[in-house]
Amino acid sequence: xxxxxxxxLLEKGMADKSVKCSVxxxxxVSVEIKADDxxxxxxxxxxxxxxxxxxxxxxxxxxxxxxxxxxxxxxIVVTLRTSIPKETSQVETMTDIVPAAExxxxxxxxxxxxxxxxxxxxxxxxxxxxxxxxxxxxxKPFAGNLPPQARGEVENxxxxxxxxxxxxxxxxxxERAGLPKLPSIACASEESLREFQELIRRTGxxxxxxxxxxxxxxxxx
Amino acid sequence: MMGKHAFFLGCMIxxxxxxxxxxxxxxxxxxxxxxxxxxxxxxxxxxxxxxLIDKELWVTxxxxxxxxxxxxxxxxxxxxxxxxxTLIEADEILKHDDEAxxxxxxxxxxxxxxYEGKIKxxxxxxxxxxxxxxxxxxxxxxxxxxxxxxxHYGCHLFREVDGGDPWRKPRMMRDLVEASGAKLSDYGxxxxxxxxxxxxxxxxxxxxxxxxxxxRSIENTxxxxxxxxxxxxxxxxxxxxxxxxxxxxxxxxYPCIHIIELLALSFGVPAVELNLDFHGSAVKExxxxxxx
Numbered sequence: 001x002x003x004x005x006x007x008x009l010l011e012k013g014m015a016d017k018s019v020k021c022s023v024x025x026x027x028x029v030s031v032e033i034k035a036d037d038x039x040x041x042x043x044x045x046x047x048x049x050x051x052x053x054x055x056x057x058x059x060x061x062x063x064x065x066x067x068x069x070x071x072x073x074x075x076i077v078v079t080l081r082t083s084i085p086k087e088t089s090q091v092e093t094m095t096d097i098v099p100a101a102e103x104x105x106x107x108x109x110x111x112x113x114x115x116x117x118x119x120x121x122x123x124x125x126x127x128x129x130x131x132x133x134x135x136x137x138x139x140k141p142f143a144g145n146l147p148p149q150a151r152g153e154v155e156n157x158x159x160x161x162x163x164x165x166x167x168x169x170x171x172x173x174x175e176r177a178g179l180p181k182l183p184s185i186a187c188a189s190e191e192s193l194r195e196f197q198e199l200i201r202r203t204g205x206x207x208x209x210x211x212x213x214x215x216x217x218x219x220x221x
Numbered sequence: 222m223m224g225k226h227a228f229f230l231g232c233m234i235x236x237x238x239x240x241x242x243x244x245x246x247x248x249x250x251x252x253x254x255x256x257x258x259x260x261x262x263x264x265x266x267x268x269x270x271x272x273l274i275d276k277e278l279w280v281t282x283x284x285x286x287x288x289x290x291x292x293x294x295x296x297x298x299x300x301x302x303x304x305x306x307t308l309i310e311a312d313e314i315l316k317h318d319d320e321a322x323x324x325x326x327x328x329x330x331x332x333x334x335x336y337e338g339k340i341k342x343x344x345x346x347x348x349x350x351x352x353x354x355x356x357x358x359x360x361x362x363x364x365x366x367x368x369x370x371x372x373h374y375g376c377h378l379f380r381e382v383d384g385g386d387p388w389r390k391p392r393m394m395r396d397l398v399e400a401s402g403a404k405l406s407d408y409g410x411x412x413x414x415x416x417x418x419x420x421x422x423x424x425x426x427x428x429x430x431x432x433x434x435x436x437r438s439i440e441n442t443x444x445x446x447x448x449x450x451x452x453x454x455x456x457x458x459x460x461x462x463x464x465x466x467x468x469x470x471x472x473x474x475y476p477c478i479h480i481i482e483l484l485a486l487s488f489g490v491p492a493v494e495l496n497l498d499f500h501g502s503a504v505k506e507x508x509x510x511x512x513x
Contacts (some may be wrong), residue, residue: 149421150270157271161263164232170499174239177496183235183242184258192261193333197283202328205278 001049001074003029013044024146029078038082042069043097056104058112060086061138063210064217065112067092069101073187081155084114086142087219093119111138144210151218152198156210159216161186161196226348227290229308231301237325240499241452245300245345245484248368251488252353254443257295262286265304268377270345272307277305279383283311284336292293292334296341300346300481301449302377305344312342313382323424333343333344345481346378346450350393358407360488365402370483371444371475372405373435373458375451376414398448399479401487406442411437424464432461436472446476447476448483459501476500476507 005025009019010031016115019041020032033041045051051071059066064083072080093116095102105116106125113136117130124131146154153163160166162185182188186196197213200206210219249256263282264355266272272279290297299305315322317337329335340411349358374394374442379387391411398405415429439447455458457478466472477500485495492508 011465081399084426089431106483123453133289146274150274153267153270155272157264157266162232163264163267170239170467173496173499176244177239179239179242180237183230184260184262185230185232186261186263187233189261195261195334196263196282196285199281199328199332203275203277203281208275209248 001076001078002029005046006049006076006078006207008043010044014041014046018040027076029076031080033080033082035082035084038069038080039092039094039097040082042071042094045071045073045078046097047150051079053098053100054075056101056108058108058114058138060112060138062140062145065089067108067114068111069093069098080114086113089113090115090117096118098114101174110136112136113139138205144218146209146218151221153186153216157221158197158200158206158209158213163183183219224440225258225295226254226298227264227291227293227295227301228256229286229297229301229304230454231299231304231491232264233303233456234301238452238455238479238499239506240495240497241300241479241481242474244479244482244490244495247485247490248481248488251490252349252357253409254353256298257293258290259286259293259295262289265307267306268303270421279388280311280321281305281325281328282316283307284315284329285334287312287315287331287338287340288334288336291337291339294334296343298343302344302375303453305342305460306380307376308342309344309358309380311345312338320380330498336442341498344378344390344450346390346393346397348399350483355396355400358397358484363403363489364485364487366483368404368445369406369443370398370478371408371439371442371447372411373415373447373449373451373454374411375449375454377476379412382464394450394480398483401480401483403448403483406439406444406509408435408438408442409442409445414434415454415457416461417453420457420461427457428465428468429430429506430462432457433465433470433472436465436475439475440473444475446504447477448478448480450480457499463501476504477502478504478507482508 006029007021017037023032051073051188054070054072057068064085068079068081108114108125110124129145157163177183186192212219266279268283315336374391380392381387414431416427420427455477462474486508496509499506
């Protein structure tokens with residue numbers, strides 16, 4: 001079996017899901033998958049390739065923890081990676097289909113604070129029994145990559161298309177001066193604002209900055 | 222005489238220092254310059270913070286603004302110096318970097334837009350100087366502002382593309398100030414940054430190492446007010462002199478007037494019609510005093 005075969009297998013098996021599979025280098029396959037689809041992706045791999053589970057690794061990116069389940073298939077390393085938002089820090093355990101993941105999921109749970117739902121054993125593995133439950137040694141502060149000075153400006157820009165906070169004091173002053181309440185800026189028209197925000201989404205900046213569109217705020221503000 | 226023009230107002234002028242927008246509309250009307258408002262524009266985006274934190278966001282949003290002007294078939298006349306820097310630099314990148322233009326146009330295609338590099342981007346200073354002309358402007362001056370002024374160009378005004386002379390627009394600004402009837406009082410550190418960009422990271426440094434040396438130099442001249450081309454610099458000077466005085470520094474307080482407001486006054490627009498109370502310094506009092 002080759003890396004391309006594995007990519008084809010997963011793309012075909014999960015054609016209705018948002019999965020990004022690629023051969024990143026010789027004998028390396030990367031699979032980006034949503035947390036809700038992780039078990040299905042691993043199941044397809046297990047059934048078709050009979051892989052060996054190598055390990056699970058985790059990286060705290062500030063806003064999310066990236067989990068990477070690594071498998072070996074005919075000397076090809078297949079990594080299924082998923083991002084867990086730190087607001088929930090929850091994911092289903094894979095131990096029911098990958099029993100060898102029990103130890104490493106426990107370790108990730110203790111060190112990063114990820115809760116593996118349905119895990120059969122939740123007692124500490126590497127930390128002392130009396131270690132404070134709220135202290136996760138490898139967990140970074142919940143923060144994105146924007147400097148504090150830019151955060152307000154970014155929130156204003158993404159929610160209104162304008163870098164300034166739109167204050168009623170000034171819009172009323174405009175009206176009193178005989179000008180329209182708002183200049184012809186994006187947020188003065190729903191269609192223009194929608195178009196601007198769609199463009200931002202397409203650049204991926206909202207994800208890089210950690211912007212929550214529903215709340216019109218950065219996730220860490 | 223001239224083609225179609227669209228104002229690019231930016232965010233700060235219409236929503237913080239609206240008197241600049243009011244004055245610009247009066248000045249351009251009086252000069253018979255036809256202009257339209259660029260409908261649906263967004264923040265340029267601002268070049269100092271947003272331009273540095275995410276280049277893709279910056280250039281793509283700027284390209285959308287340029288494409289809006291292209292669609293309207295109008296050259297852009299930019300009233301804000303920061304917006305000018307963003308738009309002229311993004312335009313330059315997109316005109317010469319095929320890969321960047323291709324990538325941006327792929328993104329713009331998702332919203333039915335396209336950048337083609339068909340329009341000119343001009344700072345309002347160069348538009349007034351080059352496209353309208355000093356002679357025509359001087360003809361409109363019916364109430365010369367006969368006062369001594371210190372000039373602050375602002376860093377963005379020195380931005381040139383294609384290796385142009387960085388003093389080209391500052392010299393034009395001097396000509397326009399003098400056309401209004403004012404006399405310039407040089408103080409030696411005109412080019413020094415006002416400190417606004419660094420103030421977002423170190424306010425005290427910006428006040429002590431940037432703003433205060435400028436004020437001290439201006440105090441040695443006959444200047445009665447300071448004239449600007451950049452709204453962010455006005456904000457820094459106005460809030461900065463308040464902060465310095467509030468911290469116990471003995472300082473002469475200066476009215477901080479925008480050059481387009483100065484021109485409007487010299488064109489005979491009554492101070493009261495400019496709504497100068499948007500300012501955080503005594504511009505209104507200065508202008509009313511002069512106009513009477």
